[in-house]
Amino acid sequence: MQPDDLSFRDRAEAGRQLVPRLTAYADQNPVILALPRGGVPVAFEVARALRAPLDLIFVRKIGAPGHAEFGLGAVVDGAHPQVVLNEEALGHVKVPPGYIEDETQRQLKEIERRREHYLAGRRPIDVAGRVAIVVDDGIATGSTVRAALKGLSRARPARLILAVPVAPQDTLARLASEADEVVCLRTPEQFYAVGEHYDDFRQTSDREVTTLLDEAQRWTREDVP
Template sequence: MKFKNDNPVVLALPRGGVPVAFEVAQALNAPLDVVLVRKIGAPGHQELGLGAVVDGPKPQVVMNDEIVRAIEPGAGYLKAETSRQLAEIERRRRLYRDSEPPVDIAGRTVIVIDDGIATGGTMRAVLKALSRAGARRLVLAVPVAPTETLVSLKAEADDIICLMTPESFFAVGMHYRDFNQISDREVVELLRRAKGNGGRA
């Protein structure tokens, strides 16, 4: 199986990416962890990403300079919104990991998984942050995404695996039979099961 002999780490974007990543980690006998990231939304249009905050020993803020220049949200807004998202990251860190440290990715093959990608802004921030954190090889793996988004992410990942690239995309949830929201409790349980199943650290 591809990547199994690379001693990979599987990182999921919670919450939706965790069930997908759990299955991949089990198949590869690899450790599963989450990469905590929060979008910095535009004023009045939270779905429009100005950038994202990615957790780590030193949390990284990756901005989309083109959108920031177009929207001109102001330094005060960016500072306040970044602080708000950092607080949510801290909440999730305590909930998902308790006191456990994150899996060390330095020098490792890192497989980054979500349940799908639409515009790719948040994923781009994650890949940039993981590269800065010392990942040796970055593999982006998702079930579904538009072709143009995957093309735009090629510069950030060493490999991209995507099962479906529908011409009519619209939204990730349209390509699932069941797209009910995953709860924090389910995330915690899957991470617990993955740890109990003994993926290689």
């Protein structure tokens, strides 16, 4: 796309622009949770400005038997992983006994594998009693974000915040009830894809993710008395 004054230069700039909307939480023991991979460069800037720990939150879909793309729910990563089921979808599919439990275990193993890959096996940060700020590089349909918020809310954070640079207004309206606060910098009237709102929307690499997570570990250690 052609650069314009309504575009973010890249994910890092988008994260820096989010910071002023979130600085009020800097002294409230926040945890920044990025949806990988694209949410990590955005969340990194927020975490750095707030001197807050940065973690990933993985969301894995539970697909229907024989139709993996038809979501019956999702497994949400965390200190206490949660299963978020779509009751409406379950009403349209015959699910064998034990299927959800088996799929949940399979997805938990995949989450564990990814956590090992990106975080060298570091355990998820417990958000109970803390301000949890979920960050992505943008939202289109919001299905993944909704599952993440539903799962996190069960972990009883003191406050649950969704922060994104750009999203369609109707999607934000549907997500509003899932968080205590929704922060979004831009809600274009015409919205086709998140990438249209960035000058540089190259795929975030695994190496970039691990580098940023390691850097965030450094300042977190520095802040420990």
